[in-house]
Amino acid sequence: MAVLLAWLSWREAAPDPKVWQRLRDRAAERTRWAGTEHGGEGWRVYAAQGHPGESTPITTPRPDRIRLLDAFPADAAERVRLQQAPLSDLRSGPPLAGLEIHVSSAGQLDAVDLVRETMGRRTLVYAPLRRGWLVASGEQILLAHPELSQDPDRDFLTAFLTLRSPAHEASAFAAIRTLVAGEHLRLNEHEHHSQRLRLTPDWRWRTLSSDGIVAETGRLLDQATQRCLGEARSIGLSLSSGVDSVAVAAAVRRCRPESPHLQACTYGFDQWPDIDERDAAAGIARCLEWPWAGVAGDRLDSLSSQAPRPVCPDTPISSIYRELKEAVYDQFDRSGTEIWLSGAFGDHLCASAADTLSDALGHPRWNAVGPALWLSLKQPGKRLSRWRRLASRMLARPPQAPGTTDLAPERAAMRTLDARWRAEHDEWLDFPRPKQALTALNGYAMFAASGENWFAQRHGMGTADPYRDPDLSRWLLSLPADLHHLGGRSKALLRATLPVALPESVRLGAKRSDLTPHLHAAAQRQRERWQSLALEGSRSAGEFIPVPKELSAALAAPNPLDQRWLLPAYLLASYALWRRTT
Incomplete structure (x- = not known):
């Protein structure tokens, strides 16, 4: 910082x-x-x-x-x-x-x-x-x-x-x-x-029992948290009811059992009680003895014209919920916080079923299975079967780069981007889930993580994410997917580090927060600003990336934006705001 x-x-x-x-x-x-x-x-x-x-x-x-x-x-x-x-x-x-x-x-x-x-x-x-x-x-x-x-x-x-x-x-x-x-x-x-120097897998789990793996996960989480805290005396935490941030809250308490200067903060929405986590977070804070404050985010619209968002002049990469984050910063300011932590990036380290299947289909181990399967499918009577066509597509298809096609560059530029992604993907094949390892450790995650430092500096404080610790990251990314789902629970290893005093709904349940309703409402309330900024961004970005005619027409129309165009419109609007700073 x-x-x-x-x-x-x-x-x-x-x-x-x-x-x-x-x-x-x-x-x-x-x-x-x-x-x-x-x-x-x-x-x-x-x-x-x-x-x-x-x-x-x-x-x-x-x-x-x-x-x-x-x-x-x-x-x-x-x-x-x-x-x-x-x-x-x-x-x-x-x-x-x-x-x-x-x-x-x-x-x-x-x-x-x-x-x-x-x-x-x-x-x-x-x-x-x-x-x-x-x-x-x-x-x-x-x-x-x-x-x-x-x-x-x-x-x-x-x-x-x-x-x-x-x-x-x-x-x-x-x-x-x-x-x-x-x-x-x-x-x-x-x-x-x-x-x-590139991170490599941590295979120590192979010599440990299930209890030993749980214990090592807890030790690495505590170590990562202590590294983030440094010698800070006043500590903040962006707390939700999800396992990631709750595990960090418990780790802070283990690292600083006597610290009197703590502040947890949670934003929520009165008009959407189904996604309002404030009551649950307040209960968690009481169990862990964290002072807690809630922030009402109903009117903290993304790209609001009433409270213009700060824009980092170094990069256009910024959270779509910047206004909510700034409200949390204000709360930390009032409590005298020196550094604040969050559970960000925890989702990228714990295996999901979709990532596991995607990585399995793209892994080189298919090279041995593919030819044998192909020969069996060429036997007489199976030439026209749907199974042969499906297997052909699965075995011949390279790993697909993530991204949006609503804003697509020229074909040559797209090939360059996709080829670079596949080359990076191949660098992580020594991990059991290479696509997930790439997602957690690639340049985009680095830019997103370090970009938050500028916003923290504006408030005279630091920010850190324990789940971005190298030792904890390589450990969780090296574990087989089934270990992340012990007992049929997602993020089972992190759940096992939680104190038993916490409510069972937290230790065993799934997080139910979804900010999509808030984003849709913000886009409707701030329609004119979203559209004007996106049009401004499209004119500037049009020099190097074609803007679809359908999107241009939607931005020029007096109607609310269709859900399909919300993300492209936000990206163009963010780009326009950033260009103003340069």
């Missing part, structure tokens, strides 16, 4: 003072805390903390090295490790991104190492200049430099508008690159070298 900025050059001793001041001012806008600045021949850095519990981002592990880290150490020992361990060793563990400047004995810039941990929970972006490099924790900081163009990256935005994952190194701006999750990039005067 820290704010980092670095100017690097092997050809100039110092940056232009006016340009550096612009860069520094842009970085300082992101935090409420004063930063510190250091410099030498060929380099200058600025860093500031992002919330009260954070430590100083600049350290000097050795006289010839300066280290800047966007990290949140759990304790003093962890802080020492982050300061002294080799930078490349910091890619697995707590949320972290940063750089290390190597200075020669003559005091000149020698080389620079950039690093980002494997889950991509912190962002680090960089851009080449004519005489050097710029590095920062956000794209808009870099764009304060006059050499960098604000032209959008068409491939990135095409992926965004079609709900596909962008290239991991891409940003929303063509001139700026993103450090890939797990990457260690070394820059020097004449070349650069990159190495990437």
Whole structure:
């Protein structure tokens, strides 16, 4: 959550003072805390903390090295490790991104190492200049430099508008690159070298009993939660009645049994009692001894004209329920929260029947079964059977990339996006459910997770998701699907970590929340704004992605939007709001 900025050059001793001041001012806008600045021949850095519990981002592990880290150490020992361990060793563990400047004995810039941990929970972006490099924790900081163009990256935005994952190194701006999750990039005067650390499966479950697997799941959840909390004294939690967030609430209580500064918050809807979780969440909070507050979200419409949403200038990726999230932030503000947690991304780690079947059909183990099945189906009398046609389609069809076809790019661009997705899919074939592993660990999830940091910084607090922890993620993604459904219950392992004092409806039941009615009502109440913003976005996006005539007609008509066009309209509207910031 820290704010980092670095100017690097092997050809100039110092940056232009006016340009550096612009860069520094842009970085300082992101935090409420004063930063510190250091410099030498060929380099200058600025860093500031992002919330009260954070430590100083600049350290000097050795006289010839300066280290800047966007990290949140759990304790003093962890802080020492982050300061002294080799930078490349910091890619697995707590949320972290940063750089290390190597200075020669003559005091000149020698080389620079950039690093980002494997889950991509912190962002680090960089851009080449004519005489050097710029590095920062956000794209808009870099764009304060006059050499960098604000032209959008068409491939990135095409992926965004079609709900596909962008290239991991891409940003929303063509001139700026993103450090890939797990990457260690070394820059020097004449070349650069990159190495990437990727998560691999955790097969320890094979040596454990069912009880041992449950115990290890609980231990890893507690470890992930403690890493997220760091040394924060005031903790918030976005609490629902679902297993994911309730398990985090219980883990916080185990990690901080005596903490007096807790605040749970839940939004709900008076007009839709079937999806209102406030009463259930309040009961859960009482059982776990969490102070609780509810937020009425009936009129917190998505894209509301009455309360314009904040827009992150770095990326158009944003929650469709941003207004609800901002109301939760306001509640945390009133309680003095330093960092808040949620159960986000938990759904991506626990196997579902649909993911299991999809991954099974696309897995290479079919390569051995396919030829034998094909030969048997070619026997006389079966040539025209529907079973042969079905088997042919199943065995010949490659894994299908997710996304929407309501906004489809040109065929060549679509082939590029789909080919990239399939190549990424093949990188995760060592996991039992490769499609699910890709969904949980791909670039889109990283952008969504790190993008929330900007909104938290606006409120002077941090945000973290325990289910984005690398050790917990690889553990849950490595388990066979049947272990996630022990006793016929979904998310059985997480349920087993819950205290028995919780209501049985929580420990054994399914979450019933569905925000679709709220979204539909918001689109009707804010019809004119949705349509005007979507039209604005379609005119701009039309430069690189065709907008269907049916959608254009629906946006221009005075009628409520058909349900089919809600998501494309929202994507175009979000794009329009983001372009206004650039």
